[in-house]
Amino acid sequence: MDPRFLRTFVRVARLGSFSEAARELGYTQSAVSQHIAVLEADVGAVLLRRRPVAVTEAGARLLEHAEPILLRLDAARADVARVAAGPPSHLRIGATPLAVAFACELVAPALSVTVRVGARNEIARAVAVGELDHGVVDGVAAPSDPLRLPETGTPVAAFTEEPLAVAAPLDHPLSGHAIQMEVLVDARWIDAPGICAPLPELSALARADGFRAALTYEGSDVNGLLALVAAGHGLALLPERALDGRVAALPVIQPTLVHRTEWL
Amino acid sequence: MDPRFLRTFVRVARLGSFSEAARELGYTQSAVSQHIAVLEADVGAVLLRRRPVAVTEAGARLLEHAEPILLRLDAARADVARVAAGPPSHLRIGATPLAVAFACELVAPALSVTVRVGARNEIARAVAVGELDHGVVDGVAAPSDPLRLPETGTPVAAFTEEPLAVAAPLDHPLSGHAIQMEVLVDARWIDAPGICAPLPELSALARADGFRAALTYEGSDVNGLLALVAAGHGLALLPERALDGRVAALPVIQPTLVHRTEWL
DNA sequence: AATTATTACGTTCGACGTAATGATC
DNA sequence: GATCATTACGTCGAACGTAATAATT
Numbered sequence: 001m002d003p004r005f006l007r008t009f010v011r012v013a014r015l016g017s018f019s020e021a022a023r024e025l026g027y028t029q030s031a032v033s034q035h036i037a038v039l040e041a042d043v044g045a046v047l048l049r050r051r052p053v054a055v056t057e058a059g060a061r062l063l064e065h066a067e068p069i070l071l072r073l074d075a076a077r078a079d080v081a082r083v084a085a086g087p088p089s090h091l092r093i094g095a096t097p098l099a100v101a102f103a104c105e106l107v108a109p110a111l112s113v114t115v116r117v118g119a120r121n122e123i124a125r126a127v128a129v130g131e132l133d134h135g136v137v138d139g140v141a142a143p144s145d146p147l148r149l150p151e152t153g154t155p156v157a158a159f160t161e162e163p164l165a166v167a168a169p170l171d172h173p174l175s176g177h178a179i180q181m182e183v184l185v186d187a188r189w190i191d192a193p194g195i196c197a198p199l200p201e202l203s204a205l206a207r208a209d210g211f212r213a214a215l216t217y218e219g220s221d222v223n224g225l226l227a228l229v230a231a232g233h234g235l236a237l238l239p240e241r242a243l244d245g246r247v248a249a250l251p252v253i254q255p256t257l258v259h260r261t262e263w264l
Numbered sequence: 265m266d267p268r269f270l271r272t273f274v275r276v277a278r279l280g281s282f283s284e285a286a287r288e289l290g291y292t293q294s295a296v297s298q299h300i301a302v303l304e305a306d307v308g309a310v311l312l313r314r315r316p317v318a319v320t321e322a323g324a325r326l327l328e329h330a331e332p333i334l335l336r337l338d339a340a341r342a343d344v345a346r347v348a349a350g351p352p353s354h355l356r357i358g359a360t361p362l363a364v365a366f367a368c369e370l371v372a373p374a375l376s377v378t379v380r381v382g383a384r385n386e387i388a389r390a391v392a393v394g395e396l397d398h399g400v401v402d403g404v405a406a407p408s409d410p411l412r413l414p415e416t417g418t419p420v421a422a423f424t425e426e427p428l429a430v431a432a433p434l435d436h437p438l439s440g441h442a443i444q445m446e447v448l449v450d451a452r453w454i455d456a457p458g459i460c461a462p463l464p465e466l467s468a469l470a471r472a473d474g475f476r477a478a479l480t481y482e483g484s485d486v487n488g489l490l491a492l493v494a495a496g497h498g499l500a501l502l503p504e505r506a507l508d509g510r511v512a513a514l515p516v517i518q519p520t521l522v523h524r525t526e527w528l
Numbered sequence: 529a530a531t532t533a534t535t536a537c538g539t540t541c542g543a544c545g546t547a548a549t550g551a552t553c
Numbered sequence: 554g555a556t557c558a559t560t561a562c563g564t565c566g567a568a569c570g571t572a573a574t575a576a577t578t
Contacts, residue, residue: 051558
């Protein structure tokens with residue numbers, strides 16, 4: 001199970017084509033075909049159905065492992081590179097939108113810095129493989145529960161946990177009341193996966209299916225989201241701290257969930 | 265970073281000897297030396313100091329990643345082998361001591377079965393790499409928090425959470441009272457790592473350092489442990505269900521911890 | 529001197545490309 | 554017939570063993 005073969009397998013599976021994968025990886029068709037053949041011989045099972053190319057059951061199992069393995073290999077290389085290189089002169093940090101403020105505090109003012117804002121998993125990945133020196137990511141979790149990040153072995157250097165609140169229009173009937181999330185399962189929600197917990201994840205955490213998006217906000221700007229809420233387009237779950245006078249805050253008391261920020 | 269090289273690196277690091285590692289792996293000294301040399305050239309850092317052999321800082325970083333990677337590779341192979349083989353005629357299951365009862369319920373009576381009892385991580389590992397078909401493991405965790413098992417991608421099929429209690433001699437002054445763990449930081453504890461949470465892990469979970477073992481119980485037999493408790497040798501944290509009339513049960517209410525059992 | 533790691537060198541195996549063949553839309 | 558995967562084959566590199574060498578104790 002040479003990692004190179006796993007890499008081409010992943011690519012072929014994703015693209016659904018040997019030739020496409022070959023092009024992207026800089027191999028010939030033939031080489032890709034051989035990679036898959038060797039891999040199949042090695043594990044003793046057919047991994048791909050051909051024409052059209054689609055993963056078999058066995059292939060799906062392998063695929064679930066292959067990506068984390070490849071990620072971890074990159075993380076390993078990056079980690080030894082870090083100790084070999086010593087402290088960087090130019091600091092590259094990343095953060096999720098709601099964590100940018102924290103990330104900036106990280107930085108000694110004099111230092112040369114670049115900041116990347118991105119999705120949680122993307123930041124975590126980038127830190128793991130050494131594209132970034134540090135990252136600050138946030139999300140919704142049960143108290144003292146770590147965020148579910150890709151398994152890279154990156155240690156959590158520090159974290160905070162803050163109360164969550166549902167942002168609602170000022171004239172909302174429950175305005176100011178502490179609430180149980182279940183009460184609002186059937187409300188009009190704004191799904192803002194770029195900012196806070198996407199609704200499907202929230203459903204899992206709250207163990208209550210049915211949070212459905214009336215509107216999906218693709219931006220990563222909290223002000224825009226708050227404006228939408230204030231205008232009555234729907235509700236959004238956010239850290240209480242992120243809310244301002246434009247919206248009503250409905251503190252969440254049930255289930256016990258917190259807004260967690262982790263330093264990587 | 266050929267996995268074979270990682271494997272020999274791990275072996276060399278653990279054994280502190282190239283020659284020993286060569287013997288165990290069925291290579292020549294020379295081959296092992298070359299493996300390490302290639303690996304060092306690949307990552308661009310010295311991984312081992314020689315004579316005596318000891319991992320460098322960079323080597324330590326790599327080592328942290330190498331073992332999970334190799335485990336996951338084995339898990340991948342095992343997973344595709346499972347779907348290729350179909351349902352096994354002979355069922356091999358594993359369980360931690362406190363989970364054996366649950367594990368037995370898994371088994372359709374007619375079936376041919378072997379049961380292995382072992383430590384939590386060992387059972388999880390064995391399930392991941394296909395030595396066992398299923399496993400049931402238990403441990404202490406925050407509510408709805410999964411057990412911290414080696415990262416193998418093995419899904420948790422089901423779980424239960426039960427209240428925890430401190431087992432104490434019948435004449436214990438707090439007998440029958442619900443208690444906060446902190447009250448008992450300085451008590452005489454029996455560390456029984458083979459049965460429930462080892463004390464260091466408990467300290468981490470309770471966020472209160474200082475749980476120190478007055479006695480370490482190396483067995484995996486709950487009755488023996490309860491006898492020790494009843495005889496006044498110390499306290500032990502166990503699922504309430506596991507306690508019997510010989511000892512007093514002090515239900516734990518703070519911090520909120522549960523005894524969690526997971527089916528793998 | 530004995531043990532242990534490294535280096536030199538030869539062999540073998542395997543990864544890859546080129547090119548021909550076979551399958552599928 | 555065009556696209557795409559497989560097979561055949563030749564080349565080059567690299568993984569390994571043998572054996573000689575260097576370094577520690």
